[in-house]
Every structure is written in C-alpha cells, then in structure tokens.
Amino acid sequence: MSGLAVGGGLYVAAATPTKAQAQAVLNAFVRIKPDGSVGLTLARAEMGQGVSTSLTMILAEELDVPLSRVSIEQAPSDIARYGAQATGGSTSVASSYEALRKVGAAAREMLVAEAAARWGVAPDTCETRDGLVRHPASGRGLTYGDLAEGAAQRPPPPSPALKTPDQFRIIGKPTTRLDGRARVDGSVRYGIDAAPPGVRIALAAYSPKFGGKVERVDEREALKVAGVSKVLRLDDSVVVIARNTFAALKGREALKITWTEPEHPIDTKAVFAALEAATRTPGATAAQTSGVEAALAGGGLYEAVYHQPFLAHAPMEPMNCVAQVRADLCEIWTGTQVMGAAQKAVATALSLPLDKVVIHNRPLGGAFGRRLEPDAILACVEVARQVDHPVKMIWTREDDIRRDRFRPAYVDRLEARLDADGRPLAWRHRIAGSSIIARLYPQAFKGVDADAVECAQNPIYRLRERQVEFNRVETPGLTTSWWRGVGALRSTFVLESFIDELAVKAGQDPAAFRRGLIDDPRLAGVLDRVLALMNWSTPLPAGRGRGLAIQHAFKSYGAMIVEVSVGQGRIKVDKVGCAVDCGLAINPRGVEAQVQGGALFGLSAALTGEITFAEGAIEQSNFDSYPVMRMNEAPSIAVALIDSQAAPGGLGELPTILAAPALANAVAAATGRRLRRLPLEAQL
Amino acid sequence: MSIFHISINGKVRRVDAEPETPMLWVLRDELDLPGARFGCGAGLCGACTIHVDGAPLRACITPLNAIGASKVTTIEGLGDTRLGRILQEAWLAEDVAQCGYCQSGQLMSAASLLAATPAPSDEDIDQAMSGNICRCGAYPRIRKAIHRAANALRGKS
Structure with missing residues (x-):
C-alpha cells in the first residue's frame, strides 16, 4: 500500500510498483481530488462485461462514497505500475476484489486520521458516509475533498479494516451500468x-x-x-x-x-481425420489413478466420440x-x-x-x-x-472472420464402464486438438495442455478409476487461440454429454444420476435450484425435450436447463434456465446480464457456429455464411442467483460452457437421437 | 467527387464525396458522426441502421446519391424526439447495453418499430429486430426495453 501527494490530491495505489507486486494483479490506482470526486484508474478492458461498474462498486463501498462521485479513467499502458493489464479468463472481479477493497479502506482510514487530527479527537469516534468524515459527538464534518491533501501526507495503514458483509451498502445491490448513457446516444468511442x-x-x-x-x-x-x-x-x-x-x-x-x-492447404475433413486418429493412440497423461488399467481391461466399455469445430469470434466491432x-x-x-x-x-x-x-x-x-x-x-x-x-x-467483416485466430477443433473419445448400480467404475478420456498453451508458453508445455484438459482432468463426478490424456495435433499453417469459455468450454460439452449418455445407459434420470455422483454442496445447490426453476420433473409433449448441464469452473458453479422443440431440420430453443453460484455477487444486475448473454453466445455457436476449410479456402466470410443468433431465435432465460458470501468467482464464461451440452442433451431427450458433433443443426 | 447537400439530424450538411459512397462512410469519415457502426458492410447485421424519412435503412448499403432531399436521422439525433428519448431511457432502465457496439442500430430499429406499431407484440419485435445482431446477447433486455418504452409512450410507467 502506498500513499502519495501529487497535484493536490490523495493517491492510493494498491501496490508499490515493484515487479513482484505488478504481477500480483493489483491494478488499482485511486485518486481523491480536491473537489471530493474520486478517480479510479482501470487497468482492465471494458468489453461489455460491466467491469468498470463492478470495480467502482467495490471501491466505493469501502471508501464510503456515492457511486456518482467516482469516475473511471482508463489506465495508460504501463506494465511497471499496472501489471500485464490483461482481461480474460473471467478473472477481473475475483482477482481485484480484495485489493480494491483494501485500497478503498486505506484511503478512508487516512481521511479519518486527518480529520481526527484536525479536530483533536480519536479516529474511532469519527464516521464516514457519502464522501464525508463526521464527528457525531460535536456535529462537525469535513468533505473528502477538504481532507485529501492533508491525508496524503499520512502513512497508509498496512492492514486497513475491511467492512463485514452486513455493513455493505453498495456491494450486492442490483446496480445500473455506470457507463450506459454513452452507449444509447452514440457517443461512446471505440x-x-x-x-x-x-x-x-x-x-x-x-x-x-x-x-x-x-x-x-x-x-x-x-x-x-x-x-x-x-x-x-x-x-x-x-x-x-x-x-x-x-x-x-x-x-x-x-x-x-x-x-x-498455400504450402499446407487446409481441409476440414483431413483435420478431423487426424484428430480422430489421435484419439486412438495414447497421449500425454493428464490424470491417472493406479487401478485404471485393470479396471478398463475387462471389456464392455461404453464409448462415445465427440467433434467440435473451429469457431470464429465475430465481435460486432471488427x-x-x-x-x-x-x-x-x-x-x-x-x-x-x-x-x-x-x-x-x-x-x-x-x-x-x-x-x-x-x-x-x-x-x-x-x-x-x-x-x-x-x-x-x-x-x-x-x-x-x-x-x-x-x-x-x-478489417472488413470478411477479413475479421477469415483472418481470425480460431477456437481449435477438437475430437474427444470417452470410454466408461458402469457397475450394476450405474456408477462409473472406470473412465478413459482422450482429447486431441491444438495446444494454445504450447504456442504461447512453450516453456510451460510438457505434453498436456493445461487449458484443454480444464474440467476434464478432475471431473466434478466421483469416478472410481480414471485416465485422462491429451494428444497435441496442430494443423500446419493455422494459429489457434482463446474463445469465450476456453478449455472449460470444450471439456464441458463432452463431459456433460457423456454423463447424460451414461445416465440413459444406466436407466436413470439424468439429474438424479448426476446428483448421485457429486460431493460438492455448492454444485448440488445450483443443480437443485435449476431443477426447481425449470420444473424438471413435469413431462413435455412429443418433439420437445429438456437437457441439463452442470459445471464448476472459473471459481463459480453453474447449472443450466435448455428446453427445445425439434422439427423440420431445425432446433428451436424454447426457454433456458440457469442457476449460478459465483460467490458474493458484486452486482446482481450485471450477473443476470452476463448469464443471459453468455448462454446465448454458447447456444449460438452450438446451433450453427462452424468454420470450415475446403482445399485451403475458408468457406465462411460474413453473417450470411457464419450465422449467429438473432432476436427471433433468442429464448427467454430465467436466472437464479444463489445467495452466497463466498469469495467472488468469475462469471462471464460459465453460462457459455453450459449451453452446448444442455442443448445437445435436450435434443437427445426430444428426439432420442444423440448428436455428438457440433454444430448441432448441421447434424439433424 | 461531387458536392451534395443532405439533411442530417435537422441540419443541412455539405458533403464532397463520390456519389456512390455508402452513407455509413459519409457519416463516419466525412461528417464526424461515428455513432452508426460498421459491422458487416453488407446489410446483414444492422449496426449501421439510420432513418431516411423515418424508414430504417442500412447505411452500409445506402449510397449517398440515393438520399436526395430525404431527411436522415442518426443515433446522434435520436434524442431530439420524444420517442427517441423514451427509448434511450428504457434502454438505460433495463441495462440493455453490454459492449454497446450494436446498440445504435438496435435503438434506430426499435424507434422505427414503435413509430409504426406503438404497442408491439413479441412477434412484432421479432419481425422488426431480427436484422440487428447483438453478439453480447442482450436480446432479452432489448425486448423488455421495447415493451417498457411502448408503455411509457402510452403514458403508463
């Protein structure tokens, strides 16, 4: 914690700019100006996830200022001061929460100390609210602006006292985006x-x-x-x-x-043939229990192979x-x-x-x-x-789609044997695909791509014996990259599809089957909640079906049910319900927006998203050949947020990873046909 | 190059450009009105939607020489009307925007819908809004905001 008097205001940084601390993602820098307004320097990118609002809420809570007094200033590029300034992996709130609270609390304590010294009273007889320090016993008060310059001369407290959740007035309250107006009058500048x-x-x-x-x-x-x-x-x-x-x-x-x-003309069929072949040979071991070979050896394995396509991102701003x-x-x-x-x-x-x-x-x-x-x-x-x-x-839209760095294509092969009660005794999961980690961090890559095996390495289910392997297969000439949901996205599609297949094989209700194999009470909590939200046990007419998917990822828990009607080669998503436990929700309104938007993003890709190559040429180029979900296709999405005081988890990607498996499971429930290849509409 | 005088947001603006220049680039490159967004260049996404005599058109495929004496309104002029202001307030109240990039076009399409159909059904909304893509998936909130604005227009809150 460091304080600094510059230009007539109180500055508090979350970290002195040493290299070690810069890497610790302590990106906050707060300035209280002489007029009492507060500047919060944001070292995260605002890309629609509402991070500028949620981070402002966290700071304002501990500092005791109204939200309207805080203005966001985008940080200049400065690695030494703000760290890597990266925004991804659903980490912004989770990793900034403690640091930003401490910054706010430290600044508040320095302001109180300054006021108490001026009045000659004990700091603990003062209180703060709405940008004011008050001394109730004498009725005196000073604004933060009055105190900022003097407070800046004081040493920052090394471990400022944080509020307890029952004292929160801002955190946890549904709050409207603070940067909304510029997005409705055209004045925002991208x-x-x-x-x-x-x-x-x-x-x-x-x-x-x-x-x-x-x-x-x-x-x-x-x-x-x-x-x-x-x-x-x-x-x-x-x-x-x-x-x-x-x-x-x-x-x-x-x-x-x-x-x-091109030296290596890419062809989609050849790509998938290579991936599928790779799932027939052992890969690098991501997880292995001691008895798995013996457990797998007995034969009678249930096997399923899943295909996932290359995907473009297609953000609206090319x-x-x-x-x-x-x-x-x-x-x-x-x-x-x-x-x-x-x-x-x-x-x-x-x-x-x-x-x-x-x-x-x-x-x-x-x-x-x-x-x-x-x-x-x-x-x-x-x-x-x-x-x-x-x-x-x-980049025109055609350039944006064709020059994208695509989400890799993957093939996964899963095999399992169940005991008489339907419990998995043995489980083998082979993943074949490109390694983004190996490209970006070659030193860290030892054969297993830690991202690609996310959620698959240690599944949420009780599996007696298991083996998880990764086989790196690159397509020459192609650079692959991150896509919303990352490794958890690819893994959750296959895991939650396969567990659904096993439930059918065991003759059990897919929800009850999952419930019997999980231990984590927070996971059970979201599962039970979504079942109630979507009336899971009430029957649906022919041609309609419900599908379920659950996961623990990004330090949060989610469960989704998708309800579909299938007919004439089309899948119509009728409605979606999603229960999430992301720990303490800073802004429940923002959570709801992220769940709805994240689910639609995942559904869009699962229905129609696919980049294909023929003799080296990419066959998609604009929104006609790379269709994305539109208003008339968008279902209603009910969101249930679990009340929690646990540390905040990430949320921008969790709903996205649940969408494809919940959809595939719903189609299977509606038609009896198991579709193991994305996108689903191409398979009907 | 040719000189045109076109009415935009209630003002006559002089433009010196190739006659077939799409209005999107006239607005963005020549007139400092970048609120109409470039999304697809082919009339497929609606991010560039403007009003030409009230009709929602895709500025990326509407040439400058087709405007003539028509009155053009862009997102920057939407708030000049009661309907526009009501829509903007509804958008804020429902927290519609995420990244916000498509929202200029969404609002312009919604304004045309409500001007023609003051009490739209969900089907009317599907019909009028399906040409506007939102990759953030704000559709449920766009729908709610349109209903809210329709209620406000009729004096209900």
Whole structure:
C-alpha cells in the first residue's frame, strides 16, 4: 500500500510498483481530488462485461462514497505500475476484489486520521458516509475533498479494516451500468472511431486460400482510384492506403494479385481425420489413478466420440487499429484485452524502448477472447512504420472472420464402464486438438495442455478409476487461440454429454444420476435450484425435450436447463434456465446480464457456429455464411442467483460452457437421437 | 467527387464525396458522426441502421446519391424526439447495453418499430429486430426495453 501527494490530491495505489507486486494483479490506482470526486484508474478492458461498474462498486463501498462521485479513467499502458493489464479468463472481479477493497479502506482510514487530527479527537469516534468524515459527538464534518491533501501526507495503514458483509451498502445491490448513457446516444468511442489528425485508412487484401502469399501484384488500377495514396506489398498481403474507407475499399477491389498456393492447404475433413486418429493412440497423461488399467481391461466399455469445430469470434466491432509510428515514439489507439503484451510486442517489432510505445485503450466492441491476440495491432504497426501519417487499419467483416485466430477443433473419445448400480467404475478420456498453451508458453508445455484438459482432468463426478490424456495435433499453417469459455468450454460439452449418455445407459434420470455422483454442496445447490426453476420433473409433449448441464469452473458453479422443440431440420430453443453460484455477487444486475448473454453466445455457436476449410479456402466470410443468433431465435432465460458470501468467482464464461451440452442433451431427450458433433443443426 | 447537400439530424450538411459512397462512410469519415457502426458492410447485421424519412435503412448499403432531399436521422439525433428519448431511457432502465457496439442500430430499429406499431407484440419485435445482431446477447433486455418504452409512450410507467 502506498500513499502519495501529487497535484493536490490523495493517491492510493494498491501496490508499490515493484515487479513482484505488478504481477500480483493489483491494478488499482485511486485518486481523491480536491473537489471530493474520486478517480479510479482501470487497468482492465471494458468489453461489455460491466467491469468498470463492478470495480467502482467495490471501491466505493469501502471508501464510503456515492457511486456518482467516482469516475473511471482508463489506465495508460504501463506494465511497471499496472501489471500485464490483461482481461480474460473471467478473472477481473475475483482477482481485484480484495485489493480494491483494501485500497478503498486505506484511503478512508487516512481521511479519518486527518480529520481526527484536525479536530483533536480519536479516529474511532469519527464516521464516514457519502464522501464525508463526521464527528457525531460535536456535529462537525469535513468533505473528502477538504481532507485529501492533508491525508496524503499520512502513512497508509498496512492492514486497513475491511467492512463485514452486513455493513455493505453498495456491494450486492442490483446496480445500473455506470457507463450506459454513452452507449444509447452514440457517443461512446471505440477503437475503430479513433481519428487522429491526418489519419488515413488502410485495408489489406489477403489470399483467398489460407496461407497463400503474394506472388505478383499489379497495383496500377488501384492507384487510379481517387483518394488512394499508396499500395504496399507485404509478404502475405497487399495494403491499400487511402484518404477514406470507401476509396480504400475500391482500391482494394482494383488490385490484381497473383497468390502462391498455400504450402499446407487446409481441409476440414483431413483435420478431423487426424484428430480422430489421435484419439486412438495414447497421449500425454493428464490424470491417472493406479487401478485404471485393470479396471478398463475387462471389456464392455461404453464409448462415445465427440467433434467440435473451429469457431470464429465475430465481435460486432471488427478488428481494427490506429497507429502512428515516428522515429522515437509509437502511438496506438485500439481496444485490446492485452495492453501489456501488445505494448511489448510493438516495442519489439519496432526496436523501441517500452515507454516509447503508448497505447490508448478504448472500450471494446465485443471481444470474446479475440482481442487477447495482438495480431491486428502488429499488422497496423507494420503499415504505419512505412508512412509518415497515422494509419487506421480496418478489417472488413470478411477479413475479421477469415483472418481470425480460431477456437481449435477438437475430437474427444470417452470410454466408461458402469457397475450394476450405474456408477462409473472406470473412465478413459482422450482429447486431441491444438495446444494454445504450447504456442504461447512453450516453456510451460510438457505434453498436456493445461487449458484443454480444464474440467476434464478432475471431473466434478466421483469416478472410481480414471485416465485422462491429451494428444497435441496442430494443423500446419493455422494459429489457434482463446474463445469465450476456453478449455472449460470444450471439456464441458463432452463431459456433460457423456454423463447424460451414461445416465440413459444406466436407466436413470439424468439429474438424479448426476446428483448421485457429486460431493460438492455448492454444485448440488445450483443443480437443485435449476431443477426447481425449470420444473424438471413435469413431462413435455412429443418433439420437445429438456437437457441439463452442470459445471464448476472459473471459481463459480453453474447449472443450466435448455428446453427445445425439434422439427423440420431445425432446433428451436424454447426457454433456458440457469442457476449460478459465483460467490458474493458484486452486482446482481450485471450477473443476470452476463448469464443471459453468455448462454446465448454458447447456444449460438452450438446451433450453427462452424468454420470450415475446403482445399485451403475458408468457406465462411460474413453473417450470411457464419450465422449467429438473432432476436427471433433468442429464448427467454430465467436466472437464479444463489445467495452466497463466498469469495467472488468469475462469471462471464460459465453460462457459455453450459449451453452446448444442455442443448445437445435436450435434443437427445426430444428426439432420442444423440448428436455428438457440433454444430448441432448441421447434424439433424 | 461531387458536392451534395443532405439533411442530417435537422441540419443541412455539405458533403464532397463520390456519389456512390455508402452513407455509413459519409457519416463516419466525412461528417464526424461515428455513432452508426460498421459491422458487416453488407446489410446483414444492422449496426449501421439510420432513418431516411423515418424508414430504417442500412447505411452500409445506402449510397449517398440515393438520399436526395430525404431527411436522415442518426443515433446522434435520436434524442431530439420524444420517442427517441423514451427509448434511450428504457434502454438505460433495463441495462440493455453490454459492449454497446450494436446498440445504435438496435435503438434506430426499435424507434422505427414503435413509430409504426406503438404497442408491439413479441412477434412484432421479432419481425422488426431480427436484422440487428447483438453478439453480447442482450436480446432479452432489448425486448423488455421495447415493451417498457411502448408503455411509457402510452403514458403508463
């Protein structure tokens, strides 16, 4: 904890900027200004998850200020002070909760100490509320603004007293988003809206076949287009720079490019054949109990193989970046989930010191993991370094989908034997797919991708003997990456589908079957709650069905029931219920939004989401060929939030991981057909 | 390049651009009105929805030379009408926006719906709003906000 008097205000940082603490995700930096308003520096990206609201609530609670007095300031890129500044994995609230409370409490204690000293009274005879320190015995009061400068001279308390939950006035109260208005009047400015003086628009043309490179380019017609100022030939693309977007689009169309054939033309059928083959051979061991070989040896195993496709992210704001590169400074305007990593990558690319790369991070028009990759930023910088003006590089929707770093395709093979009562005696789970971890952290990769085996390594169910293996299979030329739900998403689809199949095989109700195999009371809590919420035991007419999925992930617990009607080759999702226990819910309104949105995101992908390759070409390009859920397809979603005082868990991804298995299980219940390949509508 | 004079949000604006330039890029690149968002460029997602004489059109496929004397309204002008203000307040009350990127278009489509159908059914909402994609999945709250705004328009709260 450190205090600092700068510019007439009280600053409190959660950590002194040592390297160790910067890595401890203590990203808070709070300033109380002389007018009593509070600035909270946010080192997390706002991408629709409402993090600026929930973090403000946490700070305001301990500081005893009204929410309206706190304003969010986006942190500048500064690894030393704010750490990696990464936003992902549903970690923002869980990892900031304690730190931010301590910052608020420390600042409050310093303000109280200053007031008490001025009045000559004991600090414990003072109270705080709504940005005021009061001394009830004498009726005196001072605003935080009055006290800020004096308080800044005081040493920060090493371990400030935190409120107990019964004292909370803000945390846990349903609260409206604090940054909502700019999103209803058009005034919010995303990365794509940045327009520094002199900016020109850049569009890149890429090979229609993935991995093709530029062989020849004839740019004469493109340069004739009014407004086109330059054509740059890069290794894998040709970039048109123009005064405005329309000229850049027309210039790009006018390019005549000959592309090389890709070295490894990707074909979806071949990808899945390789993955499936890999599930027939042993992989690296992620988990193994001592008696599993013997338990599996006896034969009579029930086996199922599941396929999951490549997925694009398709955030509504296509990838884009604005950059200006000068000899001694690179300035970037964009929306990224990885400000720290992007700053480093740009500094390396340009051979600039870290502090000569300045990133202005804007609100993100959706991310879902896509903006954890700095590729669009680096592509823009590569262009901007070759011109003497700022460049805005826009990816059209077609570029955004085709140049995405896809969620990997996976094949999982599960085998199990049940005892006479339907309990799993032996369990083997082989996962085959790309390893994102091995690409990003090669030092840490020892054969098992810790992300891909998430939830599968230690399933929530009591399994007497088990073996879990991972087989890394890369598709040459393809870079895969994070997608909302990450490893828990892929694992939960297969685990919750397979357990449902085992329940059918055991002749048991899928809910009762699960209930008999779990020990964690919080998991049982969400299961029981969702069964009641969706009237699980009442029968449905023919052609309709309910499916269940449960999971413990991101330090939270969730259970979902999806109700469907199936007919004429379509799956109609009638309604969804979801119970979540995410520990203490900072903002229950935000929780509900995340559960509804996260569930729809998962359902959308499970119904129709799929990227496919034929002879090296990606077969999808825009929302016609890569359909996503629309209003007329969106079910109502009932949300039940378990009241809990446990430490806050993550929530932005939990509902997403439950959607596909609950949907597949519902389709099986409605039709008697088990679909083991996503997306489901393609399998009907 | 050609000179056009077009009415946008109650003001006549001078634009010097290629006649076939889509209105989306006229607004964003030439007129500093970036509230209409680029999402697909093909009339598939609705993020760029504007009103042309009250009708919801996709600005990404509506050329500048098709506007003529029509009156254009963008999200920046939505709050100039009672209906627009009521919708914006309903959106805030229901906490509709997550990332918010599609919400300009959602609001413009909703405004056209309520102007024509002051008390829409869920089916009316499906019909009018299914051209507007929201990847954050705010659909349940968009639906609630439209009903709330419809009630407010009729003087119920």
